[in-house]
Amino acid sequence: MSTPADAGPRARGVAARLRGAGAFWYDFVIGEDWVVAAGVVAGLLGTWGLHTAGVTAWWLLPLVLVVLLPVSLTRAVGGPLFRLPSGSLLLRRRRGPRTPPASPRTPPES
Numbered sequence: 001m002s003t004p005a006d007a008g009p010r011a012r013g014v015a016a017r018l019r020g021a022g023a024f025w026y027d028f029v030i031g032e033d034w035v036v037a038a039g040v041v042a043g044l045l046g047t048w049g050l051h052t053a054g055v056t057a058w059w060l061l062p063l064v065l066v067v068l069l070p071v072s073l074t075r076a077v078g079g080p081l082f083r084l085p086s087g088s089l090l091l092r093r094r095r096g097p098r099t100p101p102a103s104p105r106t107p108p109e110s
Helices: 009-029 034-052 060-077
Strands: none
Touching (some): 034 060
16 A cells, blocks of 8 residues: 555646645635625526426526625625615715825825
């Protein structure tokens, strides 16, 4: 029985390539937001299930993506993108403390 230590340089190179390809696909599919990846898989499975049941299912995946986009953006920003003020029917951008950027020509503070 051979061990990894006994493997030649060619076998180690193949293992390194496979490990790199696996890491690439994991990062590409899952990325930084596993919720979106799980939602897309659920949407694909739901579309397949509806199609198997004989229902026209082209509309499900776009609907899932329309729902997942704001979910992903909210998670990326770290909080709600919009909030509904009490008594208002309009969505307004959430305001927080803002620090103006420093001008590139501003001399450093002493």
